[in-house]
Structures are given as C-alpha cells and as structure tokens.
Amino acid sequence: MTAAIAPTEEQRRREVCALVRDRADALDRGETDVRADIAALGERGLFRLGLDGTSLDRMVAVIEDVAAESLAAGFSVWAHRVTLECVNRAPEPVRAAFRPALENGTEVGVTAMAAGLKHAAGLGETPLIATEVADGLEVSGPIRWASNVFRSALVVLPTRTEDGRTFVALVRTDDPGVTVHPAPQLLALGATASTSLTLERVHVPAAQVVSTDLVGFVARLRPTFLLLQTAFCSGVTGAALAESEPLLTKLGKLLEAEHRQVAAEHASVRERLYRWAAQTTPDGPPPMTGRELVQLRLDAAGAAVTATRLESTLRGGAGYATGSATNRRFREAAFLPIQSPSEGQLRWELAQSD
Numbered sequence: 001m002t003a004a005i006a007p008t009e010e011q012r013r014r015e016v017c018a019l020v021r022d023r024a025d026a027l028d029r030g031e032t033d034v035r036a037d038i039a040a041l042g043e044r045g046l047f048r049l050g051l052d053g054t055s056l057d058r059m060v061a062v063i064e065d066v067a068a069e070s071l072a073a074g075f076s077v078w079a080h081r082v083t084l085e086c087v088n089r090a091p092e093p094v095r096a097a098f099r100p101a102l103e104n105g106t107e108v109g110v111t112a113m114a115a116g117l118k119h120a121a122g123l124g125e126t127p128l129i130a131t132e133v134a135d136g137l138e139v140s141g142p143i144r145w146a147s148n149v150f151r152s153a154l155v156v157l158p159t160r161t162e163d164g165r166t167f168v169a170l171v172r173t174d175d176p177g178v179t180v181h182p183a184p185q186l187l188a189l190g191a192t193a194s195t196s197l198t199l200e201r202v203h204v205p206a207a208q209v210v211s212t213d214l215v216g217f218v219a220r221l222r223p224t225f226l227l228l229q230t231a232f233c234s235g236v237t238g239a240a241l242a243e244s245e246p247l248l249t250k251l252g253k254l255l256e257a258e259h260r261q262v263a264a265e266h267a268s269v270r271e272r273l274y275r276w277a278a279q280t281t282p283d284g285p286p287p288m289t290g291r292e293l294v295q296l297r298l299d300a301a302g303a304a305v306t307a308t309r310l311e312s313t314l315r316g317g318a319g320y321a322t323g324s325a326t327n328r329r330f331r332e333a334a335f336l337p338i339q340s341p342s343e344g345q346l347r348w349e350l351a352q353s354d
Helices: 009-029 035-043 057-069 071-088 092-104 114-121 214-247 250-277 290-315 325-333 343-352
Strands: 109-111 129-133 136-146 154-160 166-172 178-180 195-205 209-211
Touching (some): 009 325, 035 071, 035 092, 057 214, 071 092, 071 109, 071 214, 071 325, 114 214, 114 343, 136 154, 166 195, 166 214, 209 214, 214 250, 214 290, 214 325, 250 290, 290 325, 290 343
Antiparallel strands (some): 129 136, 166 209, 178 195
C-alpha cells in the first residue's frame, strides 16, 4: 500500500486560491462571509508561515495570492494573521492558550490595533482605558473600527491606564460588557464583518494580557503588520494589471503608457516587499528603515487604486456592472486610502522623518 503524499505548500496555496475565487462573487454580494476562507487557510497550515523564527515572505505570498482573487478575503486573512502574530509574541501561557485555534482557523482573530499604532506614532492616546484589578484589568471605551467581528471572535486591542501605563490585551466579542454595534453598509467589504465596538468594564484576566508595553510591542509588530498589508495591496494590483493588459488594443492602446507606468510601480513594490519580507523574522531587526516601510505601504496602496481605476477605464461599460470582477476590484481598492494606517497618517509620518 502506497502512503499518501502530503500536498506541497504551493499546492495548498493553489487550493485556497481556487476556493476564494469560487466564492468571491458571493462574498461581494453578501451571500456568505470570510470565515470559510479563514478556515480553509487554517486547515492547510498556511497561517503558521512566518512564525517560529521563519521569514515572512511565504506568508506574504499567501496573502497576495488570496487578495488577487478577492481583496475582501485577503483583508480578513491579514487581520486574522496579525491577531495570530500578536498572540505569538505574547508570554508562553498566552500562546499556549490561544495560538492553536487561531493557527488552525477554527477561531477567528480580530485586529483592533489601529489606535495602538496611532498612539505609538504620537497621534493621540488610545481611547480604551484600563483599570488594574486583582486578577487582571477592566477595560472600557470604544473600538472605532475592526474587522472579522463575528460571534466569539478573539480581539487583540491596545489599552492604557489613566496614569499612563499601557497594555495589549485579548477579549472576545461576546464577553460580558462588549457591545458590537450593527455593521454599516460597506462598499465591497460587507463580508468582512467590519464594525465598531464599545467595551464597558470588560474583565481581562491576567492570562489574556499580551504585553505591558504598548509602544515597544507596536515597534516590534509594525514591520510584519505593514508588510502583510502591502501584500494584499499588491495582490489586487497584480490582478487588475493582468486583467487590463489584453484590453490595450484599439482605443485601449492610448493607455499603454499608463499601464506600463503602473506595472513598473507594482514591480518596484513587489521587489521591495519580497526582499524585506525574506529578511523579516519575529525576533530579528527590521531589514528596512521606518521611512522605507511607510513609503512601501503608501506606494502599494497608490498603485492598487491606480491599477483598478485603469482596469475599469479599459473595460468600459462592462466594468461598470456591479457583478463584474473589474467593478468589484475598483470598489475594494477604494478602501485602501482609509485603511489604518490611512494615507493621511502615512504621509504625516513621512513628513515627520524629513
């Protein structure tokens, strides 16, 4: 009897991409949500890529591939993977309690760290206020935006005490005191369960405290956070460029120069992304400066917006139909300039480094 041969990593990536491709239209129509996509990656062991001392480039490739099929799915996969990244950087008891289910995709992760990144950048303190109690923290305040906010999902969040001590902590969306507000109607991202939450004296046991140093934690997390964001920007850019290239005929030939320019920008983004991701590990120093990282993330989002607009222009009336993949990519990419860190925050950070 011949033993079964386990599929290679590349085969597992292709399987996931096929599943995401088949579900992309239903996701866009709101007929399903991203939990099945997250579960599919977990079942195939893809979320563990880039953990345990290995470099980040393989996880970048997964998110880029997924986002090429559906940016909504790629975005939610990013949010889940960053939650796992935060847990993996926590003390061992926290890792042991929460990493397996996140890694397997049987539990959904919510990244609510936007206020933490702003806090660390000097753009205002996190609005979540913690009070220390005998066995942990009580946390109150708003989370103004988070994604993957499904029932019982695990949320990683930043918080601070009134006297300035800071923490990164875990709660669940159905913990007592957590209010999940009705999700707004979103352009192309409704399947991501993105909404706001309010916490009112939510108990956080000491065993759910990830870090007692928010600024230091964000500094270590930020390269992975932004490189994986760049991956989903790159994925949708590549898809838009590939779909628009055959349209550069007849009247479309007038846009060949613009297509070449965006393709060159995309190639530059991918070269930097994969070069730096191949050198990025959980414990190693970042291979790029903070300014270089911010510029990469800004360039990636800009290329995605330009590429999807160009595809829509070349496709013409057929791309205006809401059921077309061209239209979906155009709507999905419209989110990228406001995705935290927003274009405004990234430009502000670049200005500070001049």
